[in-house]
Amino acid sequence: MKSNSFLVRLVRLRNQLGVFWPLMVSQVSILGVVILAVYGYMVLEGWSMADAVYMVVITLSTVGFGEVQPLSTEGRILTSFLILAGVGNFAFILGAFSQLLVEGKFFHVIGSRRVLKTIGKLKDHCVVCGYGRIGSVVVKEIVAEGQDVVVIEHDPEAIALLQEEGILYIEGDATSDEVLAQSGIVNAKNLITALSEDAANVYVVLSAREMNGSLHIVSRASSHERVSKLKQAGADSVILPNHIGGLRLAQSVLRPTVTSFMELANRRATLDIQMEELTIGEDSSLVGKDLIESELRPKFNLIVIAIKKQGQDMVFNPDGRTVLEAGNTIVAVGAQEKLKDFSLLL
Structure with a gap:
């Protein structure tokens, strides 16, 4: 049961790492080779850990330095296996990394992580x-x-x-x-x-x-x-x-003028006029005022088509004495610039 559980966790880890799985395997492998080689030199040659680590490093790096101390036959066999295992692992790492670059997966993964980081801030x-x-x-x-x-x-x-x-x-x-x-x-x-x-x-x-x-x-x-x-x-x-x-097509034939008016809701309409919905905030200066006191028409030249109060049905063509409250949504028609100016009061 324990072995099966270990295999399941291993498979999950492989799925999570995806294209980086070969790189991780190679890193674990080279780390294992280093640990076993250090332990081998300490046991077979009786060296200190510092000497054993140094011998492993100069052997894997192939810098050509001489042996730390004269090696026994067992030590030379260990060194031979260390060289073969090290060269094999480095070749595997290079191959895995080259595959990521050639297939474009590396930059794709890096780009995906940047996108996720950006989305996380939204x-x-x-x-x-x-x-x-x-x-x-x-x-x-x-x-x-x-x-x-x-x-x-x-x-x-x-x-x-x-x-x-x-x-x-x-x-x-x-x-x-x-x-x-x-x-x-x-x-x-x-x-x-x-x-x-x-x-x-x-x-x-x-x-x-x-x-x-x-x-x-x-x-x-x-x-x-x-x-x-x-x-x-x-x-x-x-x-x-x-x-x-279908309704839009039918209305374009039956009521073409009304349909043209509804096009005002589109910001990219040719006329400098549009229909917009604006929500009144709690700190707005309009809270507690009616439509006449708000001076929407004289100051901003806006036409209020409807007002939607929270928890109530939408009121079309509201009376001038309709009191504005926080959370109300006003549907108005007017010039784009005037709508922007009015939105500053909300």
């Missing part, structure tokens, strides 16, 4: 699972807003694109708890699951909700039947891309 970032047709659009929008994002992807072609665009990513399966943890899910603020399979999205939502109870989760679904499953798993909202895309 706070309130967004994690996106999947960099396909939908996920790539999501990531580009988040990056355009200047927010931190980490992508989880396993497809080599998608990973190549992420590398070209300089986007932080974790290579692996998003349904793996270990991969989710590497993305900094514990410190993340938002999670978007844009995987093609609904079952995978459900699993990711379940795992992420368990790791971070305060995480805001948005998930993709392929049909209405899957919406309830994802919400039961812990998703705050579920989006059906095909359904939304």
Whole structure:
């Protein structure tokens, strides 16, 4: 049983070290050769430890120095084995390291560790699972807003694109708890699951909700039947891309002017105007004031479309006497520069 347990731990260690396993084995091997050789000289020749260590060092380094003391026949045999074992180990180390360089694994591993270190420092970032047709659009929008994002992807072609665009990513399966943890899910603020399979999205939502109870989760679904499953798993909202895309196409024909107005929500609209949501902080000077007192219209020329109070339904076209409270989210339309100025008050 003990031998089996040792083998299991050894296999786990090998999996953890990955491409560095041959280097570790060679280092342990050369260390073992040195210890046995020192012990051999001390026993066979009766030398002190200092003399034995020095003899081993000059022998393995092949510097050509003479023997510390005259060797017996047994000592010469030991020296011969030491030379063969040392040369063999050094050749193995050189071969393993050369393989890492030639295959590019060394720099890949070093780069991956740097990425993990960078991700570990992130706070309130967004994690996106999947960099396909939908996920790539999501990531580009988040990056355009200047927010931190980490992508989880396993497809080599998608990973190549992420590398070209300089986007932080974790290579692996998003349904793996270990991969989710590497993305900094514990410190993340938002999670978007844009995987093609609904079952995978459900699993990711379940795992992420368990790791971070305060995480805001948005998930993709392929049909209405899957919406309830994802919400039961812990998703705050579920989006059906095909359904939304169909509605948008229909509205572009039925209500083209309204559709053009909704384009204002896109920051890259051609007009210098956009729709934005702004949350009032606890220390904001607007807390306790109504919309008239806030002077949103005369000072910033903003139109308030709706106000979302915590725990209540959204109020559209709010009255001028509506009192603003900490935590309220204001949906407003106006010039981009004016929206930025107003956000400073929040």
